[in-house]
Amino acid sequence: MQVTIKAGGAIAEYVPGGSTTLDVANDACVSTVIELLGIPSDKPLMVIVNDDLIPAVKYATTLLAQDDRLSLVQPIQAG
Amino acid sequence: MTWHQKVLRVDLTAATIKTEPLNMEWADQYLGSRGLGSKYLIEGMDPTADAMSPENMLIFATGPLTGTACSTSGRYSVVTKGPLTNAIACSNSGGKFGAELKFAGYDLLILQGKSPTPVYLMIQDDKVELLPAEQYWGTTVWHTEETIKEQHSDPQIKVASIGVAGEQGVRYACIVNDLHRAAGRSGVGSVMGSKNLKAIAVRGTVGVPVADIAATRAVVKHTHKLLEDSEGRKQLTEYGTNAMIDTMNAFGGLPTNNFQAVSFDGTDKINPAAMAAIEADGHQNLINNKACFACTIGCGRIAHINKNHFSVKDRPRYHHASGGLEYETAFAFGPVLGIDDIDALTFAGYLMNEHGMDPISFGVTLAAAMELYELGIIKLEETDGIPLTFGNAEALTVMAEKTGKHEGFGQILGLGSKRMCDKYGRPELAMAVKGQEFAGYDSRALQGMGLGYATSNRGACHLKHDVFEEDMSDQSGKGKAEPCKTSQDTIAMIDSTGLCIFTAAAWGVPEFQQMVADACGDHWTEEKLIETGERIWNIERIFNLRAGLSAADDTLPPRLLETPAPSGVAKGRVAELDVMLPEYYSLRGWTPAGIPNAQTLARLALTEYA
Amino acid sequence: MQTKLLILDANLCTSCLQCEIACSLEHEGLFAPAYSRIKVFEFEHGKRSVPYTCTQCEEAYCMEACPTSAISINAELGTKVVDESLCVGCKVCTVACPYGTINFNTKSGKVTKCNLCDGDPKCAGACPTGAIIYGVPA
Numbered sequence: 081m082q083v084t085i086k087a088g089g090a091i092a093e094y095v096p097g098g099s100t101t102l103d104v105a106n107d108a109c110v111s112t113v114i115e116l117l118g119i120p121s122d123k124p125l126m127v128i129v130n131d132d133l134i135p136a137v138k139y140a141t142t143l144l145a146q147d148d149r150l151s152l153v154q155p156i157q158a159g
Numbered sequence: 160m161t162w163h164q165k166v167l168r169v170d171l172t173a174a175t176i177k178t179e180p181l182n183m184e185w186a187d188q189y190l191g192s193r194g195l196g197s198k199y200l201i202e203g204m205d206p207t208a209d210a211m212s213p214e215n216m217l218i219f220a221t222g223p224l225t226g227t228a229c230s231t232s233g234r235y236s237v238v239t240k241g242p243l244t245n246a247i248a249c250s251n252s253g254g255k256f257g258a259e260l261k262f263a264g265y266d267l268l269i270l271q272g273k274s275p276t277p278v279y280l281m282i283q284d285d286k287v288e289l290l291p292a293e294q295y296w297g298t299t300v301w302h303t304e305e306t307i308k309e310q311h312s313d314p315q316i317k318v319a320s321i322g323v324a325g326e327q328g329v330r331y332a333c334i335v336n337d338l339h340r341a342a343g344r345s346g347v348g349s350v351m352g353s354k355n356l357k358a359i360a361v362r363g364t365v366g367v368p369v370a371d372i373a374a375t376r377a378v379v380k381h382t383h384k385l386l387e388d389s390e391g392r393k394q395l396t397e398y399g400t401n402a403m404i405d406t407m408n409a410f411g412g413l414p415t416n417n418f419q420a421v422s423f424d425g426t427d428k429i430n431p432a433a434m435a436a437i438e439a440d441g442h443q444n445l446i447n448n449k450a451c452f453a454c455t456i457g458c459g460r461i462a463h464i465n466k467n468h469f470s471v472k473d474r475p476r477y478h479h480a481s482g483g484l485e486y487e488t489a490f491a492f493g494p495v496l497g498i499d500d501i502d503a504l505t506f507a508g509y510l511m512n513e514h515g516m517d518p519i520s521f522g523v524t525l526a527a528a529m530e531l532y533e534l535g536i537i538k539l540e541e542t543d544g545i546p547l548t549f550g551n552a553e554a555l556t557v558m559a560e561k562t563g564k565h566e567g568f569g570q571i572l573g574l575g576s577k578r579m580c581d582k583y584g585r586p587e588l589a590m591a592v593k594g595q596e597f598a599g600y601d602s603r604a605l606q607g608m609g610l611g612y613a614t615s616n617r618g619a620c621h622l623k624h625d626v627f628e629e630d631m632s633d634q635s636g637k638g639k640a641e642p643c644k645t646s647q648d649t650i651a652m653i654d655s656t657g658l659c660i661f662t663a664a665a666w667g668v669p670e671f672q673q674m675v676a677d678a679c680g681d682h683w684t685e686e687k688l689i690e691t692g693e694r695i696w697n698i699e700r701i702f703n704l705r706a707g708l709s710a711a712d713d714t715l716p717p718r719l720l721e722t723p724a725p726s727g728v729a730k731g732r733v734a735e736l737d738v739m740l741p742e743y744y745s746l747r748g749w750t751p752a753g754i755p756n757a758q759t760l761a762r763l764a765l766t767e768y769a
Numbered sequence: 770m771q772t773k774l775l776i777l778d779a780n781l782c783t784s785c786l787q788c789e790i791a792c793s794l795e796h797e798g799l800f801a802p803a804y805s806r807i808k809v810f811e812f813e814h815g816k817r818s819v820p821y822t823c824t825q826c827e828e829a830y831c832m833e834a835c836p837t838s839a840i841s842i843n844a845e846l847g848t849k850v851v852d853e854s855l856c857v858g859c860k861v862c863t864v865a866c867p868y869g870t871i872n873f874n875t876k877s878g879k880v881t882k883c884n885l886c887d888g889d890p891k892c893a894g895a896c897p898t899g900a901i902i903y904g905v906p907a
Contacts, residue, residue, distance in 0.1 A: 088405020089398055092432055099427075124390060126631065128409050133728040135632070151409030156402050157627035158395060158661050227800055228790045228895075255786070262801060315803075338814050364875075366801025369794065376794075387897060449815045450785035455897040457783040461815045480816035 081106055081146040085113065088153040094119050095152070110139040113150060126155040161223050161367050161678040162186065167265045167287065169280060171354050172213060172272030176287050181266050186223075188764065190675070190688075191266070193249045194655035194695035196220035196238030199269060200247065201698060201768075206705035210242035210346070211328060211353040213273035219260060219319075219359070220268075222657025223678045226261035226367040226452075228379045230386050231659035233258045233452025240706065241345030242353075243330045243520065243575050244593045244618040247702040250333065250347045251622075251654055252319075253451030254340030259317040262363030274355040279307065279320075282361045292357040297323060299513045300335040307360050320358035321348040322515035327565035328352060329573035331520035331596075339459075339482030339512040340451060345595060345617050346575075348515050371677075378677045382670050386455050391664025395458045396448065398431040400486040403599070404493075405430050410631070411727010412604030414597065415494040416549045417526035418590050418718055421601045421727045425499025429489050433501055434462065442466075444501055446480050456661055460484060464509070468502035470556040481509050487621075490599030491522025496529060497549035507559045514563025523596035524576040525558055527588050528568075536583050543567040587717050593618035593708065602715055602734040603724040605630040607639035609734040610743060611647070613713045616699035622660060623650055634728055636735025640742035651699075652692030694763045697747075697755050701768045710753030713740060771905045772847040775807075775883075775890060777820045781900035784809050784818035788892035788901055795891045796881065804874065806883040807892045807901075820901055822892070823870040823883040825849060831882070834865035846888050853879045 083102055087095035094117045104112055110127055119125060127134045128151040134142050144150075164181045182199075189195040196218040208214035218238040225232055235257030241248030260268060263282050270280075277292040295303045304318040317337060325332035325348030332348030333341040342348075351357075369375050386392050394402055407413040408426045415423040427433060434445040442465040450457035462483025464471050471477040484504055488511070492504040511518045525547070531537040532547035539546060543561065545568075547554050561569030571579055576589035576596055590597050595618025602609025607626025612619040625646040626639060649668065653660050656675060668685050675683045703712075714720075719734040744751060748759030760766050789805035797804045807822035829849045832840040839855035840862065842848070851871075856879040862871050863880060871882040883890075885903070893903040 086409070088409060088426075088430065089402040090394065092405075098432060126406065126409070128411075128728060131411065131727055131730045133410070133631075133634070153406040153409045154394060154402060155631055156394060156406045157391065157625065157631075158400060158403070158664060228787070228794060230787075258802075262803065364801065364803035366793065366797070366799040366803070368799050372794065372798060383897075446816055447780075448783050449818075450783035452785065453787055453790060454783075454785045455787070457785065457898070459815075463816075479813050481814040 081144070083113065083144050083148045083150055085117070086149070086151050088151070089156070090154050091119065091123070091125065091152045104144065108144050110134055110142045110144065110150070113144070114139060119152070124155055126153050127151070160370060160680070161227055163264050163266050163365070165265055166267045166269060167282070168269045169289070170272045171270060171274040171278070171289070171356060174274070174289055176289065188691065189695060189698070190652065190655035190691050191222035192220045192225070192234070192655045192657050193236040193238065193251065193651065194691065196236050196249065196267065197247060197695060197698050197702065199267065200238050201702045203269070203271070204240070206240065206702050207707060208240065210240040210245060210350060213271070213354070215240050215350055215353070217270040217347070217350050217354060218267060221257055221261045221266055222655055224674055225657030226258040227678065228375065228453065229658060229674050230383055230453055230455040231451065231662050232657055233454065234657050234659055235260065236654065237334055237342040237347045239347055239350045241347065241617060242328070242349050243346040244595050245706060246593050246617060246708055247699045247706070248345035248347050248617050249654070249699070250342035250344050252334070252336055252340050252342040253454070253659060254337030255452045256317040256319045256336035256340075256361065257657070258452045259361045259363045262366055263361050264363065264365035268359070270354060270356065273353065277355050277357050279358040279360060280356065281311070282359070284363060284365055295357045296326065299323070300515045301338060301513050303358050304338060307358060311360070313362060316360050316362045318358055318360045320515070321351050322513065322563060323565055324514050324516045324563050324573065325349050325352035327573070329516060329562060329565065330575040330578065331517040332515050333517045335512055335515050341512070341515070343517045344519070344620065375677055378673050382666060382674060383455060385670065386662060386665040389665035392456055395456050395661060395664065399448070399458050399460045401431050401434065401484055401489050403486040404489055407599065410604055411724065411729060412601045413494050414490070414590070414599060414601050416497050417495060417530045417588065418597070418601065419530070421604060421724050423494035423497070425493065428499040429484070429493045429501050429504055434460065434484060438465065440465070440467065444505060445483060449482070451659070454659065458485070458661060462505050464505050465502045468506070469553070470503055470506040477506065477509060482512055484508060487598055488518045491519045492555055495522055495526045495599070496555055498552050498555055500552040503552035503556050507555050510556070510559040510563055516563055519598055520575055520596045521559065521562060521572070523590050524572050524579060525555065527576040527580055527590065528572060529554070530588055531580070531583050531585060536585060541568055541571070590716055590718070591619055592715060593712050595619045601724065602719045603732050604634065604727055604729040606634065606636040606735055606739065607643050609715060609719065609736060610636070610639055610643045610739040613715050613736055613740065614643070614647075614743060616696070616703055623647055625650060625663065634732060636738040640739050640746055643739075644743060644746045647696055648689060648692035650692070651695040652688050655691070655695060690763065694765065697759065697763055697765055698768070700755065701765070704754060713753060773903055773905055774825065775822060775885070775893060776902045776904055776906055778900050779817060779819040781898045782809060782818040782820050783898055784811050784815060785897065787895040787897060788820060791891040791895035795886055804876070804881070806881060821870070823849070824868065825885070830865040830867065831862035831871045834861045836861060843884070846885055848884050849882065850884050851880055851882055853877070856880055
């Protein structure tokens with residue numbers, strides 16, 4: 081199945097151009113995408129799937145569906 | 160001790176200049192900068208006085224750490240009654256001006272009255288003069304700053320000045336120092352203009368004393384290392400504050416089209432990646448990073464506008480480099496107006512600095528005007544022939560300049576969103592609290608931010624509390640009152656040291672305690688710092704209550720309280736102020752009417768204000 | 770061994786002036802950039818910020834010009850050093866220096882210049898971006 085990825089800030093380094101479409105297996109979860117993109121596990125990260133914020137503890141258990149929209153950004157606290 | 164124990168007091172009506180000892184008892188209760196300025200303000204003026212009248216006081220306050228080797232020590236506060244809000248205003252600025260004022264030998268500069276003719280204040284250590292400013296009146300900040308340096312043949316002079324916006328009473332005019340740093344919010348520039356004071360120029364060679372060099376070096380070394388190593392610092396250095404735009408957009412907290420939407424399709428064109436990208440014709444928006452005095456972070460950006468862009472094509476005077484986009488300018492000229500033209504945004508930023516205006520208030524006021532225009536309430540005949548439609552980059556650049564020069568429809572925009580929307584009979588379209596416009600965070604997606612906006616003593620502001628962590632992990636209003644209150648007190652303390660709140664990325668109360676104790680004495684414990692922060696928050700509140708504000712002003716516009724977020728992680732939610740505010744009042748030790756109760760006043764040694 | 774020098778890279782300078790603060794603390798015992806031996810000059814609204822101090826040049830016109838022989842060479846560091854007890858504050862050296870990096874100090878009535886803090890330049894230690902490095906030029 082296909083999911084779309086949009087990355088921002090420092091996370092864009094792992095997604096050339098800032099956005100892409102990924103082909104993943106039907107049992108793929110959020111962790112699958114993070115690993116596929118090569119984002120190190122210690123990188124500060126915020127993941128939003130469609131309109132839901134996914135806590136880090138649920139990356140391995142949050143299954144993806146066809147056409148899901150994933151946003152991967154930094155959790156910034158100043159601006 | 161890093162205090163000079165010296166206040167410079169200027170009566171502009173009588174044209175007298177005096178020095179007086181700093182009230183050290185007050186310094187011991189209010190620390191410095193924001194806190195100490197607030198104490199001098201409430202003691203020195205009637206809070207009900209009109210903000211633009213000679214009775215208002217204008218205080219430039221440094222902190223005990225301003226001008227020291229502590230990182231980010233360039234900061235000062237302008238404390239006055241704000242003409243945008245009729246509440247206490249404390250606008251904080253970086254750059255080099257604040258440190259220079261301290262180096263000239265003054266802790267505070269207090270201006271009162273009104274000069275009969277335009278003047279500027281020239282401070283060269285002990286030599287302080289009010290000089291005629293007719294030749295500068297009616298000119299820009301940039302012209303004023305550069306010409307004063309030339310006239311005095313000293314490029315090292317630091318200048319804080321206003322543009323025509325401040326002279327003409329634009330409600331959100333700011334005071335700009337060092338060309339592109341500003342005491343930005345609440346209209347402090349118009350207070351300066353109302354006093355016929357065009358500029359303050361400072362050259363200081365007295366310096367700041369150091370009691371124990373070895374001890375100071377040790378504290379500075381330790382705190383610098385923590386800051387240098389922190390992840391938050393690294394992000395700010397590398398991407399600037401505008402890194403936030405991708406995060407807020409993904410989160411669904413990025414106010415778009417006057418807060419009708421919470422995410423924006425065009426962020427890719429105005430984010431840090433876009434700033435750094437090389438365009439087809441070889442132009443690159445971003446040039447380099449720029450730091451304020453003593454700053455290890457350097458979140459500031461220097462940029463330039465593409466010479467072929469419509470806004471500057473025939474105007475070579477704007478082809479030079481200057482201050483580039485920060486998150487708040489990117490938000491206020493971008494998403495909230497539906498505009499994704501990076502050169503138009505950058506140019507609008509130039510115009511804000513050149514003419515001396517707060518970009519947040521200008522942008523959000525223009526957003527309200529665009530909504531009124533699209534509703535057919537504001538007509539093309541009124542807008543000097545410029546269609547005020549969302550997404551129109553020309554409307555942004557033309558109206559920014561007209562507002563700065565106080566011309567045409569710019570005079571209406573200069574009222575700020577509240578007064579403008581009142582005038583058109585649609586007060587609910589003003590995205591503001593106490594008359595001051597929101598920054599780039601939607602209160603439905605960030606509930607603690609919403610509570611902070613509603614209760615900030617200077618009207619809507621994102622800088623007086625820090626609930627990001629809690630807001631990003633939980634989208635309800637539950638449990639937000641406590642971190643909001645606690646962070647408000649901590650930030651009031653940080654703002655009063657003379658350092659920048661961005662250092663909180665690495666430093667907590669223990670680090671600030673080490674630096675303040677080194678500068679002011681070991682009796683400054685962590686407990687005393689926290690209590691001082693709370694005292695400062697309450698004295699600001701007391702000023703506002705005396706000025707006529709009440710709990711009814713601690714609210715948010717109906718769009719945020721009643722219309723659910725259309726998308727994002729908080730989709731379907733409204734701002735839960737009804738849950739948060741009573742809890743907040745109770746935590747503060749305030750009555751349900753938002754008034755500090757007798758125990759709170761006693762606990763904070765504020766009983767004289769009962 | 771080649772002599773170590775201050776290597777100044779304007780491309781990395783953010784104009785934070787931590788070098789000037791550190792310099793004034795070391796030499797004046799207070800925070801007063803006005804008395805710093807290293808200066809940062811800013812151009813075009815901060816487009817470029819350039820740190821600048823004595824290059825410890827071999828010719829050392831300041832030393833040649835001094836009528837009281839108050840300036841001498843520290844052979845180990847290659848620095849030209851002012852002996853304040855000999856300096857009479859005539860300022861001839863400030864005119865002789867083509868770089869403007871030896872200056873009259875109104876407080877002391879003597880001239881001051883960079884002496885590389887006797888081999889541990891505090892400006893380099895304070896610089897957060899690597900714009901000032903104490904080392905052997907490549």
